Amino acid sequence: MFKVEERRIASNLDTNFLKIIAIIAMTFDHTGKILFPDVLYFQIIGRIAFPIFAYCIVVGCLYTHDIKKYILRLFIFALISQPIYALANHPTWNGFVENIFIWNIFFTLIIGLSVxxxxxxxxxxxxxxxxxxxxxxxxxxxIDGVILMIVFFLCRNNPIISATIIGVLLSIPFFLGNDLMILGVSIGKQGFAILSLPFIYINTNLNPRVNKYVFYAFYPVHLLVLYFIQIFIY
Incomplete structure (x- = not known):
């Protein structure tokens, strides 16, 4: 893990822990979307995943020794994941063809990393x-995802300003959607992404040891599992 004197961003550098939290949340999200679309709580949990991934990409950009290799790794797994992503979300042939060019999250992270x-x-x-x-x-x-990464980068040395701006951006969907009712108020589920902030801005220092390729491979593998479940069990 990064030493204190080497810090290039003034927020949580426990990125392996953050990625574990993000993939757990992502699994809830995709399980909900694919298998239990009427159970919104799965997707509410999943809202915290992308801001954490976006933040980790910025940390990776600041600390990588070879940006080209970093982008290449992401690109390889983006290509591997694309047909699986399309199949898992649209398991019919017509749905697959119509949605094969909706680019998966790896491509978004590559664009954000490049920016x-x-x-x-x-x-x-x-x-x-x-x-x-x-x-x-x-x-x-x-573009919303890339804007998050830009803010994480530009405000990297001031976590209070960063958390404030990110918090405002993430909470806006609360007021724009009508996915569920809480205390008689209609809100958008995407706003629950604001729950990612404690993970990003509170230093955890747990430092679990996980091979980086486990995180890369988890995305296509869990989507493939969900695809087979919906095809052969549902």
Missing amino acids: VYGLKDRKWWISVLGLLVVGLFNFDYG
């Missing part, structure tokens, strides 16, 4: 190109 890298190294054209691409094509979480 942040361009800002960090002042290669502005990379950041502009990344924003254009994510705006023109259909990415999971899209």
Whole structure:
């Protein structure tokens, strides 16, 4: 884990722990969407996953020794995951064909990583190109996800400002959606992403040892399992 004197971002650097939390939440989310679409609480738990992944990408950008290898690893698993992602979410042939070009979260993370890298190294054209691409094509979480990564990066040395801005951005969907009623008030489930903030801004220092490829491989593997469950059991 990173030493205190090496810190390049003033928030939680316990990224392996954060990734474990994120993949657990993601599993709840996808299980809910694919197998139990009427049980919103699965997807509510899942809302915390993407902000944590976005934050970890920014940490990775700040600490990686080779940005090209980092992007290449993400790209390989993005390609592996794409047909599985389309199948799991749209298990019919027509649904698969119609949605094969809705790009999975790995592609979104690659774009966000590229934009942040361009800002960090002042290669502005990379950041502009990344924003254009994510705006023109259909990415999971899209431009909203990339904006989160930009804020994490720009406010990396001031966790109070960062948490405030991120908190506002994540809570906006509370007021825009009508997914469920709480105390007579209609709110959007996406707003529960704000529950990711304690994980991101409170230092945990648990430092679990997990091979990085486990995190990469988990995404396509769990989607493939969910696909087979819905095809052969449901």
